[in-house]
Amino acid sequence: MSERTHASKKRRLHLAAHFPGVNNTTVWADPRSRSQIDFASFEHLARTAERGLFDFFFLAEGLRLREHKGRIHDLDVVGRPESLTVLTALAAVTERLGLAGTVNATFNEPYELARRLSSLDHLSAGRAAWNVVTSSDAFTGENFRRGGYLDRADRYTRAAEFVRTARELWDSWTPQGEPRPFAHQGQHFDIEGEFTLPRSPQGHPVVIQAGDSPEGREFAASAADVVFTRHGTLEAGRDFYADVKGRLAKYGREPDDLKIMPGVTFVLGDTAADAQERAAEIRRQQVSPQNAILALEQVWGVDLSSYDPDGPLPDIDPDPESTLVQGRVKITNALEIAAKWRALSRAKGLSIRQTVIETTTRQSFVGTPEAVAAELEEFVATGAADGFILVPHLTPGGLDDFVDRVVPLLQERGVYRTEYRGTTLRSHLGLREPIWKG
Amino acid sequence: MTLHLAVSIDQPGAYEAAPYAESALLAERGLLDFVTLGDSFGRPGADALAVLARVAPGTARIGLVPTVTTTHTEPFHVQAALATLDWVSHGRAGWAIDVSESEAEARLFGRRHAAPAGELWREAGEVADVARRLWDSWEDDAEIRDVATGRFIDRDKLHYVDFEGSAFSVRGPSIVPRPPQGHPVTVVDATAPHARDTAARYADVALVRVAGLPGAEAARAELRAAAAGFGRDPDALKVLADLTVDLGDGEAVVDLAELIASWHASGAVDGFHLRPAEPRRDLERLVNGTVALLQHRGLFRTFYPGSTLREHLDLARPANRYAALAGDRHE
Numbered sequence: 016m017s018e019r020t021h022a023s024k025k026r027r028l029h030l031a032a033h034f035p036g037v038n039n040t041t042v043w044a045d046p047r048s049r050s051q052i053d054f055a056s057f058e059h060l061a062r063t064a065e066r067g068l069f070d071f072f073f074l075a076e077g078l079r080l081r082e083h084k085g086r087i088h089d090l091d092v093v094g095r096p097e098s099l100t101v102l103t104a105l106a107a108v109t110e111r112l113g114l115a116g117t118v119n120a121t122f123n124e125p126y127e128l129a130r131r132l133s134s135l136d137h138l139s140a141g142r143a144a145w146n147v148v149t150s151s152d153a154f155t156g157e158n159f160r161r162g163g164y165l166d167r168a169d170r171y172t173r174a175a176e177f178v179r180t181a182r183e184l185w186d187s188w189t190p191q192g193e194p195r196p197f198a199h200q201g202q203h204f205d206i207e208g209e210f211t212l213p214r215s216p217q218g219h220p221v222v223i224q225a226g227d228s229p230e231g232r233e234f235a236a237s238a239a240d241v242v243f244t245r246h247g248t249l250e251a252g253r254d255f256y257a258d259v260k261g262r263l264a265k266y267g268r269e270p271d272d273l274k275i276m277p278g279v280t281f282v283l284g285d286t287a288a289d290a291q292e293r294a295a296e297i298r299r300q301q302v303s304p305q306n307a308i309l310a311l312e313q314v315w316g317v318d319l320s321s322y323d324p325d326g327p328l329p330d331i332d333p334d335p336e337s338t339l340v341q342g343r344v345k346i347t348n349a350l351e352i353a354a355k356w357r358a359l360s361r362a363k364g365l366s367i368r369q370t371v372i373e374t375t376t377r378q379s380f381v382g383t384p385e386a387v388a389a390e391l392e393e394f395v396a397t398g399a400a401d402g403f404i405l406v407p408h409l410t411p412g413g414l415d416d417f418v419d420r421v422v423p424l425l426q427e428r429g430v431y432r433t434e435y436r437g438t439t440l441r442s443h444l445g446l447r448e449p450i451w452k453g
Numbered sequence: 454m455t456l457h458l459a460v461s462i463d464q465p466g467a468y469e470a471a472p473y474a475e476s477a478l479l480a481e482r483g484l485l486d487f488v489t490l491g492d493s494f495g496r497p498g499a500d501a502l503a504v505l506a507r508v509a510p511g512t513a514r515i516g517l518v519p520t521v522t523t524t525h526t527e528p529f530h531v532q533a534a535l536a537t538l539d540w541v542s543h544g545r546a547g548w549a550i551d552v553s554e555s556e557a558e559a560r561l562f563g564r565r566h567a568a569p570a571g572e573l574w575r576e577a578g579e580v581a582d583v584a585r586r587l588w589d590s591w592e593d594d595a596e597i598r599d600v601a602t603g604r605f606i607d608r609d610k611l612h613y614v615d616f617e618g619s620a621f622s623v624r625g626p627s628i629v630p631r632p633p634q635g636h637p638v639t640v641v642d643a644t645a646p647h648a649r650d651t652a653a654r655y656a657d658v659a660l661v662r663v664a665g666l667p668g669a670e671a672a673r674a675e676l677r678a679a680a681a682g683f684g685r686d687p688d689a690l691k692v693l694a695d696l697t698v699d700l701g702d703g704e705a706v707v708d709l710a711e712l713i714a715s716w717h718a719s720g721a722v723d724g725f726h727l728r729p730a731e732p733r734r735d736l737e738r739l740v741n742g743t744v745a746l747l748q749h750r751g752l753f754r755t756f757y758p759g760s761t762l763r764e765h766l767d768l769a770r771p772a773n774r775y776a777a778l779a780g781d782r783h784e
């Protein structure tokens with residue numbers, strides 16, 4: 016058996032790049048950290064991802080600045096440009112890389128967003144993707160005409176109808192390029208008219224889903240092409256993978272019609288020990304003394320600013336009714352978490368800061384390039400993922416080492432492409448072009 | 454008085470980036486102040502702001518002014534997209550405000566019925582107002598990256614706008630830091646009477662479609678007086694005559710240069726916004742013919758002295774309304 020046929024039997028993995036902007040993994044205090052706003056930063060990361068033959072470049076979204084104790088959160092990176100506009104500009108400086116933007120389905124309208132996404136797809140010659148999120152709190156709503164709050168069930172019925180409607184619009188022109196009127200009447204939308212763009216170069220923009228509730232998983236199974244998940248460990252990954260892929264059949268879909276891609280971080284070193292040391296240093300930068308207190312306050316729901324981050328955890332109990340934190344998922348089982356943290360701190364003699372570091376470390380691939388490449392392959396080979404959305408720590412150089420050192424090893428292992436075959440994002444992901452349903 | 458020239462790069466039926474990118478580059482070779490791209494939710498083609506974002510990295514100096522309507526959009530999204538266009542173009546963004554009057558457009562959204570133009574333009578003014586407040590909601594130096602205190606931003610330099618309009622409200626602050634120009638340039642076609650007040654209050658550039666020189670003079674005088682009535686410096690409002698030009702005949706290139714020179718010399722207008730009748734042919738003739746003639750006569754720039762659209766237009770970078778207040782507080 017030749018190398019080639021052997022290699023072709025292995026499952027290929029997919030890679031995507033998450034721009035390290037507004038999130039608590041971004042290390043802004045590092046002297047190499049650059050602007051999260053300047054176009055040069057986006058261009059650098061996107062070009063690096065394309066050099067690494069990645070499927071797509073990914074931007075998150077937040078529509079209201081987070082608050083803590085009624086004041087704007089000031090310890091992490093704050094401020095970001097608007098996703099679709101940045102991605103459209105990136106289409107000018109890349110050729111093959113997919114361009115994925117997170118856009119909320121609760122605070123947008125189908126006609127306008129379908130048009131913006133189709134525009135991105137046309138202007139990038141078939142590289143657009145939409146990550147459909149449904150965050151719906153009234154806090155975010157205060158910036159919008161729609162305003163208000165939708166409960167979980169409603170936001171997913173709105174999101175599902177939104178995606179269905181967008182696809183009706185994308186299919187409203189004939190394959191010969193003739194516009195035809197559309198009309199959609201449903202629970203959330205009652206609209207009609209003529210769409211202004213022909214079917215786009217990859218049929219429809221790719222649809223990504225991120226959200227973990229049963230409703231979210233069901234929505235993904237029924238409507239998404241890619242799932243962006245937080246389940247980054249082998250065990251949790253396999254469970255999630257099996258669960259979501261298992262939901263596909265009832266929608267008449269094949270397992271390969273939906274790619275599951277956990278968001279993961281990575282730290283490389285010349286030796287395992289070197290990588291571990293770097294990872295620990297990154298954790299210390301992510302959890303500054305001030306951030307440690309803040310993380311504690313987010314669980315406890317009360318002001319703990321008088322506590323010493325290098326001292327022991329507070330004896331007082333959390334306030335389960337607290338509304339201290341605005342603009343991110345609320346902690347629902349505070350008493351339980353606090354008990355766990357106290358037990359850990361007592362057992363290992365950890366300070367507040369050490370406890371936060373230990374309990375909030377997410378799945379990260381830490382090791383030599385060889386070890387990381389092997390681990391990534393194992394995830395894909397054993398059904399824990401179809402690929403990964405890599406979240407670097409640094410803007411914008413955080414992907415450089417990965418592309419230079421890990422990608423060639425994945426290629427040698429025969430689990431990663433050595434060139435782009437097609438030009439569209441759908442072709443990179445191995446997804447079929449949607450059948451025209453005009 | 455500096456002569457300002459702008460051109461529309463509308464190209465019916467173009468869905469790809471290439472023809473727009475070529476036109477913008479050509480206009481930049483002609484050292485024009487800005488290009489415009491018209492839009493509405495019923496117009497065939499890609500979203501105009503997206504097209505100009507796609508054009509931005511391949512150009513260096515030319516101003517980029519998409520039409521963005523305000524009737525069916527979310528003001529918060531609109532201001533964020535425009536601020537982002539300013540960031541990706543390093544300070545070359547503008548927007549031509551327009552409204553959607555038709556029931557056909559209203560049916561694309563299904564949220565409200567068509568409304569009278571006067572009401573829609575008043576709302577457009579509110580959108581312009583809240584956009585500026587949101588652009589100011591971050592002071593320019595709000596990002597501090599202070600490792601010692603662990604603070605990325607100085608939260609005292611971020612501001613809630615708490616805007617209550619007739620049809621919407623916005624809490625703020627924006628998610629996008631203040632863009633390079635402070636405020637992207639606001640353009641309003643002030644030809645229709647309903648748009649005049651909004652133009653006089655909020656426009657940096659007003660376009661007027663007129664039949665002849667006296668009409669242009671009258672429109673400019675009226676807009677400047679109205680701007681002064683709103684407490685503005687009339688010189689901060691540039692009035693451009695909006696003309697459709699057909700340069701099919703070789704002589705037309707020269708005629709146009711003469712018309713531009715004489716209207717401008719008489720002080721009737723600050724410049725011109727030209728709409729080529731035949732997009733590719735006329736833009737090429739405009740740049741290589743008319744503009745070259747105007748340069749030869751010393752009437753038009755031969756290099757861009759600045760890099761932002763505001764600099765091309767001799768418009769100051771706006772002061773931040775919240776920084777001024779905070780300054781008083783800190784004294």
Ligand SMILES: Cc1cc2nc3c(=O)[nH]c(=O)nc-3n(C[C@H](O)[C@H](O)[C@H](O)COP(=O)(O)O)c2cc1C
Pocket residue numbers: 074075076077117119147148149150151167225226227228229230231232243244245278
């Ligand atoms: C990996 C991942 C990334 C997400 N990224 C965003 C984001 O960028 N913006 C956003 O508004 N919500 C984001 N979300 C939130 C979800 O889309 C969703 O609205 C939220 O998790 C609530 O839905 P659920 O109850 O189904 O989890 C993300 C969720 C996950 C799991």
